[in-house]
Amino acid sequence: xxxxxxxxxxxxxxxxxxxxxxxxxxxxxxxxxxxxxxxxxxxxxxxxxxxxxxxxxxxxxxxxxxxxxxxxxxxxxxxxxxxxxxxxxxxxxxxxxxxxxxxxxxxxxxxxxxxxxxxxxxxxxxxxxxxxxxxxxxxxxxxxxxxxxxxxxxxxxxxxxxxxxxxxxxxxxxxxxxxxxxxxxxxxxxxxxxxxxxxxxxxxxxxxxxxxxxxxxxxxxxxxxxxxxxxxxxxxxxxx
Numbered sequence: 001x002x003x004x005x006x007x008x009x010x011x012x013x014x015x016x017x018x019x020x021x022x023x024x025x026x027x028x029x030x031x032x033x034x035x036x037x038x039x040x041x042x043x044x045x046x047x048x049x050x051x052x053x054x055x056x057x058x059x060x061x062x063x064x065x066x067x068x069x070x071x072x073x074x075x076x077x078x079x080x081x082x083x084x085x086x087x088x089x090x091x092x093x094x095x096x097x098x099x100x101x102x103x104x105x106x107x108x109x110x111x112x113x114x115x116x117x118x119x120x121x122x123x124x125x126x127x128x129x130x131x132x133x134x135x136x137x138x139x140x141x142x143x144x145x146x147x148x149x150x151x152x153x154x155x156x157x158x159x160x161x162x163x164x165x166x167x168x169x170x171x172x173x174x175x176x177x178x179x180x181x182x183x184x185x186x187x188x189x190x191x192x193x194x195x196x197x198x199x200x201x202x203x204x205x206x207x208x209x210x211x212x213x214x215x216x217x218x219x220x221x222x223x224x225x226x227x228x229x230x231x232x233x234x235x236x237x238x239x240x
Contacts, residue, residue: 006120009045009077011038011064012053017082021051024113035059039067047077049120054083054102062091065100069127072238074163080119082107099124099161124161130236131157137232141211142203147181148191152228154180155192159233166233169226192225211235 007029008021021028030045032038034057038050050068054061061081068079079100083089086104095101099122103115126134134156143149154177159166165173170185178188200208200222212223212231223231 006048007046008049008051008116009038009041009047010051011035012056012082017051020109020112021116023109024116026116033057035061035064035067038064039071042068042071042073042077046075048075049116050077050079051116052079052081054081054087054089060089061102062089062095065095065098066127069098069124074237076124076161078119078122078124080115096122097125098127126157126160126236130160133239134232134236137211137235140207141199143195143199146191146195146198147183148188148193148195151177151181151183151188152192152195152225152232155188155225155229156232156236159229160236163233163237166226166230169229173229174225189225192228196222196225196228 006026008026009030009032010017010021010028011032011034013033018028018031026049029047030038030041032041035052036058038052038056050064052061052064056064059067061079061083065079065081069076076099079098081089081095081100081102082105083102084105089102092102101115101119101122103112107115125131134153138149138152143152151174155173158173158176170189174189174192175185177192178185181188183191
């Protein structure tokens, strides 16, 4: 498995986990004894992956995943929960929708390496409350019901999960949003530009200014696709 520069934060006391992560090619960037400590370390450690015991003092693994998704991070990490064989966690069915997965332990080295790769490849979708808030913002901006709205939502969710993706709009963000919407990359970009144009021709200027402030070029009168995606993703990231 090739995981160049991937960083992992370990929470809990699973024996041999540090050695296993090093052997899998990951850099251990922090260790925490419980879920609350792991949350406090997130900003400093900046992990790509959190590997943790499914049962932690004061907070089980599913609760930890939900707490991680509420944090104001430029990159949301994947989460790999290590659970005793045969244990069914409350709320475990929701893990895929939270960008997390569980692995039964003890697991041999190959199974752990495969699980790490699968966890790092997970899509991290918008949590339901942020998805609902994004719908409110799009409605407030008068973004029409059109394939471009779906592309825009997908692109915002991708940028919320990892802000670094904004530097690769044409190379990654538009093609990935297009894949999720069943379009081609160029079609997705054009569709997003179309709904932005419609929104800023028909929407309320005061509401647009309230959401975008002074970030819109007065000569252009509307944001570019990248500016729209970045602003909406940042609102979802930092609001509240």
